Amino acid sequence: MNPNSLSKYRPFPAVSLPDRTWPDKTITKAPIWCSVDLRDGNQALPQPMSIEEKIDFFELLVRIGFKQIEVGFPSAADTEFNFLRRLIDENRIPDDVTIQVLVQTREHLIRRSFEAIDGAKRAIVHIYNSTSPLQRRVTFGDATRESIKQVAIDGAKLVKELVPTIPRTEVVLQYSPESFSDTELDYSLEVCNAVIDVWQPTPENKMIINLPDTVQWTTPNVHADMIEWMSRNLDKRDSLVVSLHTHNDRGTGVAATELGLMAGADRVEGTLFGNGERTGNLDIVTVALNMNSHGIATGLDFSELTDIRQKYEKFTRLMVPERQPYAGELVFTAFSGSHQDAIKKGLDRREKETAEAPDTLWGVPYLTIDPQDIGRSYEAIIRINSQSGKGGVAYVLDREHGFDLPKSMHPLVGKRIYDLADEHGRELTVDEIRDAFFEFFVNVESHLNLVEYELIHKAGGQVHCKATISIDGETRMIEGDGNGPINSFVHALETAGLKNFKVTDYRSHAVQGGSDASAAAYVQLQHDDGRLLWGTGVDSSIEMAGLKALVTGWNLLH
Known part of the structure; x- marks a missing residue:
């Protein structure tokens, strides 16, 4: 950044929470997971998914284990509406999966969303309106705090009024003060409590309060303070599910979510591999596998992550970066x-x-x-x-x-x-x-070449070696005795005046895969001048492999 531009910016205010408890907490269980790939992820694509691709993606999310899946914004476009109707009319939604629809707190959009979910076994209607002072001033033309709160109240009332019109569907209300991350905490609390007062949740029939980190303005610890403060002060906390929805503007979406869970949140919204608007949503794959790495069961199955990544890339036409945690092509590769x-x-x-x-x-x-x-x-x-x-x-x-x-x-x-x-x-x-x-290093025959050999086993474990060698193109017959194939061949070389080394080590093993040969031998030689090196021999015969290793070592010494 241009240093002269720094005067345009200011630090984000801290939260006054001197008795914060989240730094001493650890994550010991998984949250409720909600995939928003089919809405946030689809919305962020240069070429949005077709209905067939979204159906395939939905089925992938079900196989992974998501029990809550945001299926889109059915009031926004016919494609979104028709996709949801196909899921319902074709009985594609498992009984243990709850769909979620997102809708602004506007009457005609809410009514259209209820038409879309009619017939589903269970659906979350997620209403939202922007609450931050920046949005109130810029987007809504200096709207007052009271008027913005009333928008949220009216939306909650309408949802409650419409629930009896679709008796086949159990409806759960979710409310988000959009841009919570930039909204005054006391005002966020005021608006959320007003919605809670309308909906009147109970411990048996909870509602969801979603606190979105819509734009990351600050460090994850401040986000955690905000979540803990809200969790402490919300009305009817035992009747609420506090949900997180982090973005990644500062590159700390995963950290903000993990600290938010430590601060008291119960639920997490995100996408596979973090696809979403701008710098993206939370990467659920990373958070879930982080938990797995600490021995925490998540209910999500990423045991075939490469296959999931390939399907994701096919549906979205996006590539998972090579260094993406867990899923990237190179994350389990070491060059150093x-x-x-x-x-x-x-x-x-x-x-x-x-x-x-x-x-x-x-x-x-x-x-x-x-x-x-x-x-x-x-x-x-x-x-x-x-x-x-x-x-x-x-x-x-x-x-x-x-x-x-x-x-x-x-x-x-x-x-x-x-x-x-x-x-x-x-x-x-x-x-x-x-x-x-x-x-x-293997079966090297640059100077010395073993043409033929014969081993004659004698009493007492002694071996007599007869060998035909080629030395710099000249064929010679050599013979020697020893207590094994290697030793007798070394003696034969010594007899022929070709030994200026000693054998200092010998290893052999069966080759396990990757080669047609069945045996490998390694012979270490020390030259009279002190040099040490290894020769390798590979052959179907373990004896021949050892002799070839010796020949290789001899050639490398010379």
């Missing part, structure tokens, strides 16, 4: 080397711990939840570019291709792969990583 190494260690350790104790609590560095719990896979957690660490390559080779590299081999392989990524100037695919690993 230190992150990769920590994730790999965490996953490996968890695999061992859960084998012994299946109920072991989740604990993997950098991953707040198990990606598998929301339908993601480990395959994309670590990806490789020139900024990655040694653990990342080892992770990919292990998880994607079945090669469990010895720990001391990680730096050697990692550096070569990252140098390659740097040369390409981009991320490497898992297949490119495998191909590079094979090219530089």
Whole structure:
């Protein structure tokens, strides 16, 4: 912002609440959830959804587990009205799902909304009018506080009057002082209490008071103060459901909602992935999964989040950002080397711990939840570019291709792969990583090539090796004895004057997936000059894999 423009702005006033209690509260249970995707989310689209798309979206929301779904603004357009009538007339609304319609406190719009909901088992009629001093002054031409309150009262009276006209439908009243976030608290309370007085809710038949953060003007803690103050002072609090509807103008919609729940709210309105007017509504996916990550059941099922995201993108023609919490394509991906190494260690350790104790609590560095719990896979957690660490390559080779590299081999392989990524100037695919690993470290035959070999097993575990080798294009026969295939082949090389190293380590394992070969062997050699390196051999025979690993190591040393 231009520094010269700062004089146009002022701090938002704080709430006088010295005995606030919400900072000491924790969220221990889920709120009532209401999806407003089909109204707020649809309203915010450059190309609004068709009726068929809205029906499909409604069915998705039902499958996720929403029990309250705002289905639109049926008095605003025929498309909205006809969509709702199809839901009702075609019996598409489950008995345990309550629909919600939004309507301004204007008589003809309220009457049209009642025509739209007639026949539904249960419906929330959500009336609202703007109450803030800015709206009173600008939008309503210096309207008085009393006149704005009377609009809310008249709307509540009309809803109450119309309820008997649709006897098949149970009607719940919801009132919102729109722009509550910028309205004087004493006046918000005055208007809400006036509506409560009209409706006369009871603990058995509650009404909803929705306190929308229509425009975020301040920090989430001030929003929480406002919610706690209202919750303390509203009439008939035991007969009310206090609801939140946060927007995201300051990028703090999730935080404002979470603090608002700590401050006493019972209900949350929002959308999948936060789609809504301007900077968007609350992202219900994030809030619900935040609760799940603390072991709190929410009643919402995001176990197949990728499928939900794809359907959402199809319906809305919007893309979920790559860094969107939980749902973004890259949120379970680590490029940083230190992150990769920590994730790999965490996953490996968890695999061992859960084998012994299946109920072991989740604990993997950098991953707040198990990606598998929301339908993601480990395959994309670590990806490789020139900024990655040694653990990342080892992770990919292990998880994607079945090669469990010895720990001391990680730096050697990692550096070569990252140098390659740097040369390409981009991320490497898992297949490119495998191909590079094979090219530089597996079955390498640059100088020494094992053409044929025969092992003759003798008494006492001794092995005699007869081998045909090619050394820089010259074919030679060599022989040696030892206590195993590797040892006897090393002796044969020594007999031929080709040994200037010693074997310092040997590992082998069956390859688990990703390769046609069934065995991998790793041989560490130390050159007479002190250099240490590993060679890898891959073959259907474990013996041959070990010999190929030795040959590879020899070639890499020379």
